[in-house]
Amino acid sequence: MADVSTIGKKLKQKFPQAVTKVKTFRGELTISIDKDYIGRVARFLHSDKATDFDYLSDLCGVDKSRLDSSDTFEVVYHLYSLKQNHRVRLKVEIPASNPSIDTVTNVWKTADWHEREAYDMYGIIFEGHPNLERILTPEGFEGYPLRKDYPLKGRQPNSLREVYRKGEE
Amino acid sequence: MTAATTQQVMTINMGPQHPSTHGVLRLILEMDGETVVTATPQIGFLHRGVEKLAEHKTYHQFITLTDRLDYLAPMSNNLGYVLAVEKLLNIEAPKRSQYIRIILCELTRISSHLLWLATHALDIGAMTVFFYCFRERETLNDIFEMAAGARMNLSYVRIGGVARDLPDGFIEKVREFVNDFPARIRDYETLLTKNKIWLMRTKDVGVISAEDAINYGLSGPSIRGSGVKWDIRKSEPYSSYDEMDFIVPVGQTGDVYDRYNVRMEEMRQSNEIVRQAMDTIPKGEYITDIPDVAMPQKENLKKSMEALIHHFKIVTEGICPPVGEVYACVEAPKGELGYYVVSDGTKNPYRIKIRPPSFVNLEGLQKMIEGRLLADVVAVIGSLDIVLGEIDR
Numbered sequence: 001m002a003d004v005s006t007i008g009k010k011l012k013q014k015f016p017q018a019v020t021k022v023k024t025f026r027g028e029l030t031i032s033i034d035k036d037y038i039g040r041v042a043r044f045l046h047s048d049k050a051t052d053f054d055y056l057s058d059l060c061g062v063d064k065s066r067l068d069s070s071d072t073f074e075v076v077y078h079l080y081s082l083k084q085n086h087r088v089r090l091k092v093e094i095p096a097s098n099p100s101i102d103t104v105t106n107v108w109k110t111a112d113w114h115e116r117e118a119y120d121m122y123g124i125i126f127e128g129h130p131n132l133e134r135i136l137t138p139e140g141f142e143g144y145p146l147r148k149d150y151p152l153k154g155r156q157p158n159s160l161r162e163v164y165r166k167g168e169e
Numbered sequence: 170m171t172a173a174t175t176q177q178v179m180t181i182n183m184g185p186q187h188p189s190t191h192g193v194l195r196l197i198l199e200m201d202g203e204t205v206v207t208a209t210p211q212i213g214f215l216h217r218g219v220e221k222l223a224e225h226k227t228y229h230q231f232i233t234l235t236d237r238l239d240y241l242a243p244m245s246n247n248l249g250y251v252l253a254v255e256k257l258l259n260i261e262a263p264k265r266s267q268y269i270r271i272i273l274c275e276l277t278r279i280s281s282h283l284l285w286l287a288t289h290a291l292d293i294g295a296m297t298v299f300f301y302c303f304r305e306r307e308t309l310n311d312i313f314e315m316a317a318g319a320r321m322n323l324s325y326v327r328i329g330g331v332a333r334d335l336p337d338g339f340i341e342k343v344r345e346f347v348n349d350f351p352a353r354i355r356d357y358e359t360l361l362t363k364n365k366i367w368l369m370r371t372k373d374v375g376v377i378s379a380e381d382a383i384n385y386g387l388s389g390p391s392i393r394g395s396g397v398k399w400d401i402r403k404s405e406p407y408s409s410y411d412e413m414d415f416i417v418p419v420g421q422t423g424d425v426y427d428r429y430n431v432r433m434e435e436m437r438q439s440n441e442i443v444r445q446a447m448d449t450i451p452k453g454e455y456i457t458d459i460p461d462v463a464m465p466q467k468e469n470l471k472k473s474m475e476a477l478i479h480h481f482k483i484v485t486e487g488i489c490p491p492v493g494e495v496y497a498c499v500e501a502p503k504g505e506l507g508y509y510v511v512s513d514g515t516k517n518p519y520r521i522k523i524r525p526p527s528f529v530n531l532e533g534l535q536k537m538i539e540g541r542l543l544a545d546v547v548a549v550i551g552s553l554d555i556v557l558g559e560i561d562r
Contacts, residue, residue: 028496058507058522060509066519067519085404085405108386109386110385110532136212136216152221
């Protein structure tokens with residue numbers, strides 16, 4: 001594994017406003033990014049020869065509202081570089097009341113389904129996504145199941161038949 | 170959409186009850202005659218909310234749920250999750266357990282690839298291979314049963330080690346399999362590799378370039394078929410894989426045939442890894458002796474009151490890793506399997522995100538089959554080796 005500690009500094013130089021926090025835990029670098037900059041930061045990390053993050057491993061949402069009192073969601077990006085063999089995690093906080101963020105599908109095509117899943121599970125709106133629809137839950141499903149205020153047993157009718165019947169109306 | 174001509178485009182539905190979709194995958198195909206214009210996968214039929222359930226389980230309890238993701242390779246799923254928790258706890262499993270993990274992970278890789286080969290060949294019309302592969306899988310299931318007590322959902326890995334030591338006679342049984350297996354692969358290859366029908370159905374079908382494969386996030390044999398030499402066992406070795414000597418096979422054109430060849434060679438390599446691990450497996454503990462996070466050794470439960478109390482406390486109360494977040498990934502048979510675990514310091518994980526390789530690989534399907542024939546759809550799905558259990562979670 002290559003040394004990743006310089007990436008935080010480099011990003012800070014390039015986008016002084018964008019980087020809000022740089023943290024290393026268990027050898028993993030986490031960079032918190034301001035919401036407005038994610039598109040530009042993603043494009044920079046993808047195209048810059050030294051960072052070269054050509055591979056988006058994972059993208060997901062996290063409901064932070066029970067972790068602290070900030071009432072925010074987080075979008076977490078796990079980037080990997082095949083050439084440099086290093087990883088970095090980007091985190092973007094967005095308000096739970098208005099969860100929207102720019103898409104990164106124009107940088108990594110693989111983000112398409114990941115973003116749909118985050119939308120499906122948390123209701124996060126990805127601005128500019130080509131086809132932001134639910135992906136795992138059935139048609140006619142209401143609510144966002146991975147939000148912390150959503151009950152484990154679900155809020156759906158007892159049978160899926162009712163869900164489908166509702167969809168037909 | 171660009172491929173649409175003046176002719177009428179017809180929409181047909183494939184699945185979710187279709188034998189060639191390997192589970193409950195549904196495809197909406199827009200066809201122009203025999204040519205696929207667009208292919209839209211519809212998934213989620215097997216969605217069980219595993220990530221939500223995880224938030225209500227203790228760290229040990231969740232291990233059993235990971236089996237049910239990619240149920241063809243339960244060991245890799247167990248291992249990926251446990252490695253993430255171990256990273257969070259900052260502990261390492263004893264050397265012997267790491268070797269046991271390697272042996273069983275590689276055997277499940279062979280088992281998973283065998284099922285892929287069996288069904289992939291069956292989809293394309295080669296029935297014989299199916300029976301051969303299932304014969305070998307039977308032996309493997311017996312081997313898993315010896316070690317873990319279960320044939321399918323092993324749940325054999327524990328935080329800090331494995332559930333129990335390898336039983337007597339295990340190594341001999343595995344050695345017998347490992348000695349036999351290269352000849353078996355030759356059997357499959359005589360049936361397929363130079364078979365004219367097989368070549369016509371797989372060569373230059375479902376091509377994806379290396380650049381696209383990276384951008385679409387493919388991993389495992391699906392990206393290596395396109396010539397990208399990337400294997401997490403080599404690039405970020407875990408569980409003592411750096412002590413194993415093996416090569417990473419790659420393809421050139423990125424078609425169905427290349428992905429087939431990559432997986433065939435991977436089975437041979439896995440076989441050799443198992444052999445090496447058995448030859449060099451060190452003596453020692455199979456689970457680490459850190460009482461506040463790891464289970465006690467199973468044998469001690471019957472002899473020692475303290476061990477029983479220790480076991481009871483871990484099972485009932487769970488463990489509380491420090492606040493933090495980690496991402497750990499392993500090279501599962503299908504590709505990069507990652508677990509992102511967020512801990513808030515309590516006994517339940519705050520958030521677990523699973524990065525399933527099949528989910529991402531399936532995304533590349535549209536790219537591979539647009540403009541191809543309907544019959545190729547089945548070949549391409551087979552070559553991606555998807556498992557709906559981990560796609561839908």
